[in-house]
Amino acid sequence: MDIQKLTIGQMAELNRVTRQTLRHYDMEELLKPYDTDPETGYRYYHVNQSARLDMIQYLKFCGMSLDQIKEQLQCADTNEIQHFLTQQLGFIDQSILKLNQSRRAILRAIENYDRYKLLPQNPEVFHERLPARKIYTHTSQINFFNQEESGYEMMLRELKQSLLDRNLPVGYFCNVGTIIRKEYLARRELCSNEVFVFLEDDFTGIEQPEVLPGGQYVCICSDDFYQEADLALRLLDYINEQGYTIIGDYICEVIADLPFFDKSPRNMVYKIQIPTL
Amino acid sequence: MDIQKLTIGQMAELNRVTRQTLRHYDMEELLKPYDTDPETGYRYYHVNQSARLDMIQYLKFCGMSLDQIKEQLQCADTNEIQHFLTQQLGFIDQSILKLNQSRRAILRAIENYDRYKLLPQNPEVFHERLPARKIYTHTSQINFFNQEESGYEMMLRELKQSLLDRNLPVGYFCNVGTIIRKEYLARRELCSNEVFVFLEDDFTGIEQPEVLPGGQYVCICSDDFYQEADLALRLLDYINEQGYTIIGDYICEVIADLPFFDKSPRNMVYKIQIPTL
DNA sequence: CCTTGACCTTCCTGTAACAATAAGGTTTAT
DNA sequence: ATAAACCTTATTGTTACAGGAAGGTCAAGG
Numbered sequence: 001m002d003i004q005k006l007t008i009g010q011m012a013e014l015n016r017v018t019r020q021t022l023r024h025y026d027m028e029e030l031l032k033p034y035d036t037d038p039e040t041g042y043r044y045y046h047v048n049q050s051a052r053l054d055m056i057q058y059l060k061f062c063g064m065s066l067d068q069i070k071e072q073l074q075c076a077d078t079n080e081i082q083h084f085l086t087q088q089l090g091f092i093d094q095s096i097l098k099l100n101q102s103r104r105a106i107l108r109a110i111e112n113y114d115r116y117k118l119l120p121q122n123p124e125v126f127h128e129r130l131p132a133r134k135i136y137t138h139t140s141q142i143n144f145f146n147q148e149e150s151g152y153e154m155m156l157r158e159l160k161q162s163l164l165d166r167n168l169p170v171g172y173f174c175n176v177g178t179i180i181r182k183e184y185l186a187r188r189e190l191c192s193n194e195v196f197v198f199l200e201d202d203f204t205g206i207e208q209p210e211v212l213p214g215g216q217y218v219c220i221c222s223d224d225f226y227q228e229a230d231l232a233l234r235l236l237d238y239i240n241e242q243g244y245t246i247i248g249d250y251i252c253e254v255i256a257d258l259p260f261f262d263k264s265p266r267n268m269v270y271k272i273q274i275p276t277l
Numbered sequence: 278m279d280i281q282k283l284t285i286g287q288m289a290e291l292n293r294v295t296r297q298t299l300r301h302y303d304m305e306e307l308l309k310p311y312d313t314d315p316e317t318g319y320r321y322y323h324v325n326q327s328a329r330l331d332m333i334q335y336l337k338f339c340g341m342s343l344d345q346i347k348e349q350l351q352c353a354d355t356n357e358i359q360h361f362l363t364q365q366l367g368f369i370d371q372s373i374l375k376l377n378q379s380r381r382a383i384l385r386a387i388e389n390y391d392r393y394k395l396l397p398q399n400p401e402v403f404h405e406r407l408p409a410r411k412i413y414t415h416t417s418q419i420n421f422f423n424q425e426e427s428g429y430e431m432m433l434r435e436l437k438q439s440l441l442d443r444n445l446p447v448g449y450f451c452n453v454g455t456i457i458r459k460e461y462l463a464r465r466e467l468c469s470n471e472v473f474v475f476l477e478d479d480f481t482g483i484e485q486p487e488v489l490p491g492g493q494y495v496c497i498c499s500d501d502f503y504q505e506a507d508l509a510l511r512l513l514d515y516i517n518e519q520g521y522t523i524i525g526d527y528i529c530e531v532i533a534d535l536p537f538f539d540k541s542p543r544n545m546v547y548k549i550q551i552p553t554l
Numbered sequence: 555c556c557t558t559g560a561c562c563t564t565c566c567t568g569t570a571a572c573a574a575t576a577a578g579g580t581t582t583a584t
Numbered sequence: 585a586t587a588a589a590c591c592t593t594a595t596t597g598t599t600a601c602a603g604g605a606a607g608g609t610c611a612a613g614g
Binding site: 101 | 378446
């Protein structure tokens, strides 16, 4: 192989790129062949041009676009290059952060389905010890229990917008829930204008998030959206009968949200939880 | 706002997506408006359709393509969905791994430039204590010192291909170096047919990488490719004069590779290092 | 000298997930 | 009635190439 005059195919093979890529870089003025036959248009490369190709690939690997790379290879100031690299580092760190969020979002989805499968088939009261959980709450004008499903949907839209406004990852818009505050509960008043999402334990995007206390809860599950009020009252009756004391807010957590199966709006499984002593 | 019949703009605003996005999802059969006026073509959405949009965004956030999402939303088997999510987790983990490699590649580039700036202007001998360093070595038919620059370029091409063949990240193709083994050195024979890249300390992709021993080195730097042989001999003379003993292989490390400034092939700064006692 | 096969050229289309714009029709409020 | 705000379809652009068509070029062998 003549090192001095490589055809595009040889140059491509030597550097493990495709011919198309080299043509593309030629067009984009990123890497011009050192010679082009004016008659045939054949491109001829020199092996030394690999250095520039290396640098292009390296910068590409660092996450730069071809335009950015072109700019960098033109600018001769090392300070500027260092500044650019530092900036690029920031971008990458952000990407990693995002991917980690995606990762956790997927893990949560998988957990969701696991929990969904383990649920008791019929709605019956059970006891559970739950850990403390951080939440982000949105307060709406709408009272959940006075509304049709569309009202709930609207509350969720508000919550979502609220999350987006605070730059909280949409991934969190997965496990949501509603709250009935203790005061209302004491009066058997089903009144809830607050929806929330669970935050990860290590999430620090919010200064002082509300925390649902850990401890003993009485719970009940269902997949019937319209049954919640009934179940809530049943749970309150149960608590009375057993002589327990309610020591915190009522929450209704969406365990699994499955808009897969049919065209009905929300197709979900939820778990009502009341902390008791 | 009539919740029952949202125009595309209202639906878009409610969910913080653009109208284009909704039209796109309509075309792609991902999310059809529940009603379309046959005369005007106006799309009308119901707020409850947000649930599906949520799911789409969630899966998108998990890194799925629209096609994959469509498929998932059609398939009703939770097992399959879980399997898919697990698979997706694998992809994400890979992406994170790659990005971390990019991250380190950038860090090394930044270090490179820092070192480049701190280099002594004239080639003079200095002493340095260097840590142990892992390397990946490629042995070529070419003897570096018998060749023009093009020969060196060819050695690098071989190294690069060798790296790619072993699925080692191209990011590693950054700090390279050449070796003269101790035996040759003892005979003042400048003979090197080995090039290498440095591996990160925590890199585990290679079973038993060669390790350059940590310890005291005598060094000299230059930016003149053709001066290496001279400097090498000068360094050997120095070692003799001072009565030091050579206790390992000679290495010539490329400190900074700057194909930015002009069209000359390699424009680099290197540091010759000989371990001594 | 001719042929064959490998190589090269330019030009065009396609990818993913929309964004942007143009040209034109609809709705709503004043 | 008219303007503002909204909607429609259709086309082009984005990134970094991949793939293919139609046709020219090169080196080796008969």
